[in-house]
Amino acid sequence: MSHSDTLLRVDKISISFGGLAVLTDVNLKVDEGELVGLIGPNGAGKSTLFNVISSIYKPDTGDVFLKGKKITGIAPHKLCRMGISRTYQLVKTFNKMTALENVMVGAIYGHKHGGSDAKTRAIDAMSLVGIEDKQNILVSHLTLSDRRLVEVARSLASSPLVTLLDEPMAGLNVSEIKTLLTVIKRAREERKISILWVEHKVDAIFRTCDRVAVLNYGAKIADGKPEEIAKDSKVIEAYLGESLTRN
Amino acid sequence: MNSLSTGKYLPNPRIPVLFSAAVLAAALLPLIMDPFTTISATNVFIYIVITLSWALFSGPTQYISIATAAFFGIGIYTSALAGELMPFPLVVCLGGVVSFVLALLVGLSTLRLKGMYFTIFTFGLSELIRHFVLWWEVVMTGTVGRWVVSVDPIPVYYTMLVILVVTISFCFFIGRSRYGLALRSIGQSEEAADHMGINITAVKINVFAITAFFAGATGSTMATRWTYIDPSIAFNPLFSFMPVLMAIFGGIGSITGQIIGAAVLTLLADLLLTEFPYYYMLIYGIILVVVILFLPGGIVGLWDSMKKRRRTETNENT
Ligand SMILES: Nc1ncnc2c1ncn2[C@@H]1O[C@H](COP(=O)(O)OP(=O)(O)OP(=O)(O)O)[C@@H](O)[C@H]1O
Numbered sequence: 001m002s003h004s005d006t007l008l009r010v011d012k013i014s015i016s017f018g019g020l021a022v023l024t025d026v027n028l029k030v031d032e033g034e035l036v037g038l039i040g041p042n043g044a045g046k047s048t049l050f051n052v053i054s055s056i057y058k059p060d061t062g063d064v065f066l067k068g069k070k071i072t073g074i075a076p077h078k079l080c081r082m083g084i085s086r087t088y089q090l091v092k093t094f095n096k097m098t099a100l101e102n103v104m105v106g107a108i109y110g111h112k113h114g115g116s117d118a119k120t121r122a123i124d125a126m127s128l129v130g131i132e133d134k135q136n137i138l139v140s141h142l143t144l145s146d147r148r149l150v151e152v153a154r155s156l157a158s159s160p161l162v163t164l165l166d167e168p169m170a171g172l173n174v175s176e177i178k179t180l181l182t183v184i185k186r187a188r189e190e191r192k193i194s195i196l197w198v199e200h201k202v203d204a205i206f207r208t209c210d211r212v213a214v215l216n217y218g219a220k221i222a223d224g225k226p227e228e229i230a231k232d233s234k235v236i237e238a239y240l241g242e243s244l245t246r247n
Numbered sequence: 248m249n250s251l252s253t254g255k256y257l258p259n260p261r262i263p264v265l266f267s268a269a270v271l272a273a274a275l276l277p278l279i280m281d282p283f284t285t286i287s288a289t290n291v292f293i294y295i296v297i298t299l300s301w302a303l304f305s306g307p308t309q310y311i312s313i314a315t316a317a318f319f320g321i322g323i324y325t326s327a328l329a330g331e332l333m334p335f336p337l338v339v340c341l342g343g344v345v346s347f348v349l350a351l352l353v354g355l356s357t358l359r360l361k362g363m364y365f366t367i368f369t370f371g372l373s374e375l376i377r378h379f380v381l382w383w384e385v386v387m388t389g390t391v392g393r394w395v396v397s398v399d400p401i402p403v404y405y406t407m408l409v410i411l412v413v414t415i416s417f418c419f420f421i422g423r424s425r426y427g428l429a430l431r432s433i434g435q436s437e438e439a440a441d442h443m444g445i446n447i448t449a450v451k452i453n454v455f456a457i458t459a460f461f462a463g464a465t466g467s468t469m470a471t472r473w474t475y476i477d478p479s480i481a482f483n484p485l486f487s488f489m490p491v492l493m494a495i496f497g498g499i500g501s502i503t504g505q506i507i508g509a510a511v512l513t514l515l516a517d518l519l520l521t522e523f524p525y526y527y528m529l530i531y532g533i534i535l536v537v538v539i540l541f542l543p544g545g546i547v548g549l550w551d552s553m554k555k556r557r558r559t560e561t562n563e564n565t
């Protein structure tokens with residue numbers, strides 16, 4: 001029943017923590033090569049949805065499909081080899097390792113073909129995000145922005161089909177945001193990978209994404225072309241109005 | 248094939264030369280030195296092996312295990328039970344294998360725990376094994392101690408030398424392999440390591456069990472020199488704590504540091520024990536406290552910072 005070009009699909013996902021319903025009946029899909037933005041107020045459940053897709057949490061009901069194959073609850077390391085990689089809202093780099101070593105982990109372990117030509121793939125990923133000159137620097141000595149880029153490169157080095165980016169721009173300044181935006185566009189154009197991207201920088205999402213989905217209190221309230229979402233009254237009420245006045 | 252030649256990991260060409268020279272010197276030692284020196288060197292080898300094997304797992308992963316005594320003790324008991332049944336080298340291997348299997352079981356039950364829960368559990372488990380063996384001996388065998396088939400100091404020395412060379416080489420190559428990379432990733436962010444495709448449970452349990460092999464083989468070797476053992480000798484908790492102290496003392500992240508730390512503290516303990524039997528533990532404790540307070544990187548850390556200082560001084564002079 002799934003379209004042949006649907007890569008990732010979450011189907012009626014619900015999850016609650018101690019009686020608190022965090023996600024209710026969420027449906028979402030990402031097509032091959034598509035860049036999908038996921039927005040919503042703080043606490044809407046965006047990171048939780050990522051954690052369900054990447055198997056940190058098992059949903060109470062609902063399933064996750066990759067290329068039509070059910071992958072709910074499959075161990076995270078297997079998911080990565082199947083083609084789902086991710087970054088974290090709070091950066092999770094390996095700080096006492098060099099930037100290249102960080103990316104090598106993705107290249108060696110995150111990929112079906114393991115170690116063969118891992119280093120080439122690692123360096124390719126680093127060039128794509130523009131940190132190839134920082135290979136031998138310890139990640140603990142890098143700026144937050146560069147650490148985010150290391151995380152993105154690590155994720156790309158695993159040659160994913162789809163990558164989940166959780167607020168990659170949080171805490172970055174204007175020029176760093178520009179760099180990251182270029183990186184996201186390049187990853188998509190040069191690697192043809194699909195991206196599901198959570199972000200509070202709504203204007204960046206609207207300008208870049210093919211499609212935007214909106215979560216509010218754990219429910220999806222809108223899903224469509226950026227220009228439609230920007231005009232949607234429910235979205236404006238729940239999120240955009242607030243975020244426009246906040247900015 | 249998967250070596251991470253990131254510059255920093257290019258093996259120093261002097262290392263194999265120095266290592267071979269040291270092994271050769273160690274192989275000749277019993278021929279030129281008195282028996283006392285040979286026995287004392289054997290003792291140093293034991294502590295180097297258990298320190299290296301402890302640090303191979305606990306160093307990069309930050310899972311601080313205090314179960315070395317259990318693996319060491321199981322090796323000792325294997326020797327006591329199997330010593331008469333098979334030749335000495337086989338006994339040694341068997342001791343390693345039994346410890347390996349035990350560690351697999353321990354790993355399956357404990358490696359889910361994190362931080363201090365893991366640490367306390369490993370300690371509790373080794374105490375449990377000690378008390379179980381004690382109970383078994385008293386109730387089932389009707390004795391507390393056992394006699395172990397004794398082996399001459401020279402074969403024991405060479406056996407320990409072989410175990411030492413294997414352990415050092417193993418740690419060296421693991422550290423530079425994809426497994427070393429995986430272990431370090433697990434220590435720094437287990438969640439990210441998992442999501443980047445590392446089968447963290449398999450890596451942790453396998454490496455933990457391999458380190459137990461070395462501790463067990465060492466225990467089997469040593470038992471033949473003690474001739475009499477009982478559970479409180481074989482499972483002495485000091486064997487769990489010493490490798491931790493020795494690795495910290497020398498420098499936890501470096502094989503050289505671990506070797507130096509184990510050698511220095513073993514020789515120091517021997518010296519203090521003969522010279523100041525009453526103050527031995529006190530002096531030992533003070534030295535450890537001073538090192539931990541003032542040398543966070545251990546002896547190797549001190550050496551590195553001295554080198555750096557000298558370099559900046561020469562830069563300033565030019
Ligand atoms: N493990 C958990 N246990 C209990 N509650 C949780 C857990 N994980 C998330 N929550 C709750 O679920 C809700 C959604 O959290 P989530 O992190 O998914 O929001 P978000 O949309 O990513 O928000 P933000 O924009 O602030 O990152 C929050 O109320 C949070 O407190």
Ligand SMILES: [Mg+2]
Nearest residue numbers: 046047048089
């Ligand atoms: Mg979030």
